[in-house]
Every structure is written in structure tokens, then in C-alpha cells.
Amino acid sequence: MKLFATTSLATALLFAAPAFAQDATPAPADAPTPTAAPTEGAAAQTADGMEPVTVEMKNVDGGSAGTVTVTPTPHGLLLAADLSGLGDGERSFHLHETGLCEGDFSSAGGHYNPTDKEHGYMAENGPHAGDMPNFTATGGTAQFQTFNPMVTMTGGEAPLNDADGTSIVVHDGADDYTSQPAGDAGDRIACGVVFAAE
Incomplete structure (x- = not known):
């Protein structure tokens, strides 16, 4: 009998606990609606306050060569390309060190390489931060x-x-991932500014 009474009391307290935990006073009508705290991933994704950037790509004649959308993630940048006017074949695709696309696009400088690496995925001391895979x-x-x-x-x-x-x-040839300083990738055939030089 004692065991039954103890069990009944525990059950009653269990079901009553939520009522004790809640504030019985209703919230004012103009009170803000509570929102869930962001997850660690969501916080990291927006930590730099940046939104995706759509880069307008141009060919050497100034015509459109499509777009590349650059999206920040917690682990790096995702680039989604929709390119045109390139001719057929394997092409290379790099980030360059200067936000300026003029003339033959030599204004864009060399590959983006702030950590002073060698060029190419196959290089022992590589790759450049701006090196990326070829596409067709x-x-x-x-x-x-x-x-x-x-x-x-x-x-x-x-x-x-x-x-x-x-x-x-974008270069008109494939990057061989080993040759210095730019993978023997050929002429620059398209360029787009992600962030302009100050």
C-alpha cells in the first residue's frame, strides 16, 4: 500500500510539473515572438555578414560570358557557374589577385595566392588559394x-x-595542375570582378 501511494504521488507530480514550470501571466499583445537560437552551422554561415555575390563574366570584347554566383558557407566558398561564349573543350577557372578586368585581363594579376604557395594540386607546396578544378x-x-x-x-x-x-x-586551355606559375592554361578569355580593387 505504501508503494502504491508513493507511485501515485510521483505520477501526479510528473504530470503537474509543466504547469509549475510555466509562467501563468499571459504575455502582452505587443511582445515580440520568441525565436529559436541559431544552430552553430547557421551562425558560422553568416558570421562574416556576407550574402552570395553574382559575378558578371565578360569576354575580351566586352560581351557577356555568363555569371558565377559565389556563396559563403561555414567551410569555404561555393561557386556556381553558368558560362557561355567559350568555345568547346576543357577550360581552366581560377581566382585572381586583383579585382579589375580590363583589356586582355592581365589587369586581374596572377592567381590569388596570399599564403605564398606553388601553383597546382599536384605541387608539393601547393596549391594557390585561387586554384580550382578544370571544367568542360x-x-x-x-x-x-x-x-x-x-x-x-x-x-x-x-x-x-x-x-x-x-x-x-577563365583560360582557354586546361590547367595541368603542375606548371608554374599558372598551369600552362593559355590565354584569358573571360573575367569577372568578385570584389573591386580599392
């Missing part, structure tokens, strides 16, 4: 995504939004 154009167009974990929009060792800005350059 078919019918003069290419739609693809690539992820670069070595760069950020702001902060860290390799921020794109620095004093020199940053650009994206």
Missing part, C-alpha cells in the same frame, strides 16, 4: 558547381574582399 564547355556553354575550402569572403588567411579585391578568370 560543350556547345560553347558550361554549367557547373565547384567548392573552394581555401578562401572566404572576409577574414582568415585568404579573404576575397581585401584591398586588392579579387576576380574570376
Whole structure:
């Protein structure tokens, strides 16, 4: 009998606990609606306060060569390309050290390399922060995504939004991932400014 009474009391307290835990006073009508705290991933994703940037790519004649959307994530930058007017074949695709696309696009400078690495995925002391995989154009167009974990929009060792800005350059050949300083990738055929030079 004693055991039954103890069990009944425990059950009653268990069901009553939520009522004791809640404030019985109703909230004012104009009180803000509480929101859930962001998860660690969501907080990290917006930590630099940056939104995705859509880069307008231009060819050497000034015509449109499509777009590249650069999206910050907690682990690097995701680049989604929708390119056109390239001719067919394998092409290379890099981040360059200066946010300026003029003339033959030599104004964009060399590959983005703030950590002083060698060029190429196959280099022992590589790659550059701006090195990215080749892609293939078919019918003069290419739609693809690539992820670069070595760069950020702001902060860290390799921020794109620095004093020199940053650009994206497409070359008319494939990067061999070993040759210095730029993978023997050929002429620059398209360029777009991610962040303009100050």
C-alpha cells in the first residue's frame, strides 16, 4: 500500500510539473515572438555578414560570358557557374589577385595566392588559394558547381574582399595542375570582378 501511494504521488507530480514550470501571466499583445537560437552551422554561415555575390563574366570584347554566383558557407566558398561564349573543350577557372578586368585581363594579376604557395594540386607546396578544378564547355556553354575550402569572403588567411579585391578568370586551355606559375592554361578569355580593387 505504501508503494502504491508513493507511485501515485510521483505520477501526479510528473504530470503537474509543466504547469509549475510555466509562467501563468499571459504575455502582452505587443511582445515580440520568441525565436529559436541559431544552430552553430547557421551562425558560422553568416558570421562574416556576407550574402552570395553574382559575378558578371565578360569576354575580351566586352560581351557577356555568363555569371558565377559565389556563396559563403561555414567551410569555404561555393561557386556556381553558368558560362557561355567559350568555345568547346576543357577550360581552366581560377581566382585572381586583383579585382579589375580590363583589356586582355592581365589587369586581374596572377592567381590569388596570399599564403605564398606553388601553383597546382599536384605541387608539393601547393596549391594557390585561387586554384580550382578544370571544367568542360560543350556547345560553347558550361554549367557547373565547384567548392573552394581555401578562401572566404572576409577574414582568415585568404579573404576575397581585401584591398586588392579579387576576380574570376577563365583560360582557354586546361590547367595541368603542375606548371608554374599558372598551369600552362593559355590565354584569358573571360573575367569577372568578385570584389573591386580599392
